[in-house]
């Protein structure tokens with residue numbers, strides 16, 4: 001069996017299971033909704049009999065008002081009860097969607113970094129929005145069709161059988177034909193829906209790519225190029241959507257046509273039977289009324305099977321996200337070993353990840369670390385080893401792509417090394433509960449360190465209980481207090497998407513203030529490669545020197561002003577540590593460092 005067909009057969013068996021998984025928590029309400037729909041429909045079933053009675057009475061020359069009143073009551077009450085049933089089903093469908101969205105959201109931010117790197121954010125977004133919306137659309141129809149449609153169809157068939165067995169035979173022929181149509185077409189609807197949702201996911205990814213680099217696209221004059229790429233994604237979604245719609249329409253049309261044909265056949269055969277005296281006119285009329293009642297039920301069943309396929313396809317895509325590997329933020333050390341709070345964080349302020357007392361600087365060490373981002377990719381670290389004592393400023397320098405930022409990613413446990421050990425306070429980071437490890441570290445990335453929202457929201461990300469005084473202190477530390485004082489709304493100023501309303505230097509300093517507010521024991525600072533003006537550069541250098549007086553600071557350095565004040569410099573080259581020393585020592589002893597200091601570092605890159 002080819003891999004595509006085995007994937008398909010796995011989808012066919014697992015997708016409905018995923019859909020049932022979503023429905024299970026709402027089974028009580030769904031059952032109530034179905035019961036009400038059923039009751040409404042059962043009352044509808046009595047209508048043709050009441051109509052037959054009215055006609056028989058008329059045939060006998062008189063009109064009894066009783067059956068007319070009964071008929072009216074049945075019509076109104078049946079409609080109201082069925083309406084209530086549909087409302088209950090719709091409500092349950094909203095709850096199904098809400099639960100599915102919550103479950104997805106719960107998982108999204110704890111996904112492992114490598115897992116997210118393998119997926120497209122836009123596609124993940126479309127699974128939370130578009131696929132869950134499909135669940136909403138398909139659940140009521142699929143459920144009510146499955147139960148109500150089936151039972152009412154059976155009951156209608158029984159009533160028709162009681163009226164006339166021959167005409168029932170004709171009708172059953174129709175149902176059998178429709179069944180064959182559904183069996184052939186339904187899986188194709190499921191497959192086409194899945195393809196449509198995949199195309200919608202790709203469209204989300206393309207949108208995310210374009211809007212995420214809005215300025216770059218404008219500056220590169222690439223609006224038309226990107227618009228064309230988006231058009232292509234939209235067109236793919238349209239094509240697959242049309243395919244799904246074609247199968248859906250085919251099954252609906254076939255079932256409708258077949259019912260009409262059946263009506264004509266029943267009329268013909270029934271007319272002959274009335275003429276021969278086998279049945280009365282009122283029986284034929286009642287049978288035809290049942291047939292008309294049956295037609296929408298068959299349509300409902302066919303549509304229900306289609307909706308079941310659509311819902312299953314959406315549930316399968318949601319399931320794929322739920323199956324992605326996540327991080328365990330709480331204790332995950334193999335031996336259940338948790339570091340002593342006094343030894344690491346000095347206690348954390350419940351849930352905020354902030355230490356209560358002044359933190360002690362952390363010690364960091366790499367022991368023979370080997371690492372590749374993925375199997376098959378070239379190794380980034382080849383037996384990297386170094387030791388950083390608690391406190392002071394350690395700078396990492398080296399040519400671009402030698403694995404300096406990767407050192408930080410391994411300390412943060414965004415990835416785990418393939419061999420060797422990354423140690424914090426002489427303990428492998430894998431032995432640390434992840435939340436505690438990350439609470440001990442402040443990480444300032446090279447790019448995009450500011451989120452949409454206000455300055456205050458940005459600063460308190462990860463330290464929600466920070467006081468006004470702490471905020472002011474952090475701003476003073478990073479020399480941003482004067483800037484915020486000038487802003488009309490101060491800390492409540494909106495910084496725009498990715499902090500676009502701040503300068504590059506301000507963004508970096510906001511990110512440092514945010515990291516410091518968590519009062520880390522270790523600050524990882526990936527220095528911005530862009531050239532800062534002299535005042536900004538001096539402000540940043542003073543901040544780093546200040547902080548390094550209290551906690552351990554590791555900097556991926558791109559500026560001479562940073563390395564010249566460092567307590568030690570780790571020179572990396574091609575995934576190895578080449579030399580360690582002070583600026584003066586390395587200028588003397590290491591040719592690569594000498595070259596870097598006079599070129600890259602001097603120029604800020």
Ligand SMILES: Nc1ncnc2c1ncn2[C@@H]1O[C@H](COP(=O)(O)OP(=O)(O)OP(=O)(O)O)[C@@H](O)[C@H]1O
Nearest residue numbers: 117373377380399400401402403404405406407556
């Ligand atoms: N997420 C990733 N997936 C795959 N490869 C990656 C990833 N991040 C970095 N790399 C690769 O790993 C190597 C080291 O990258 P790293 O960012 O650590 O270098 P660096 O020394 O910090 O470079 P720079 O000074 O330019 O920032 C590079 O070849 C890079 O292409």
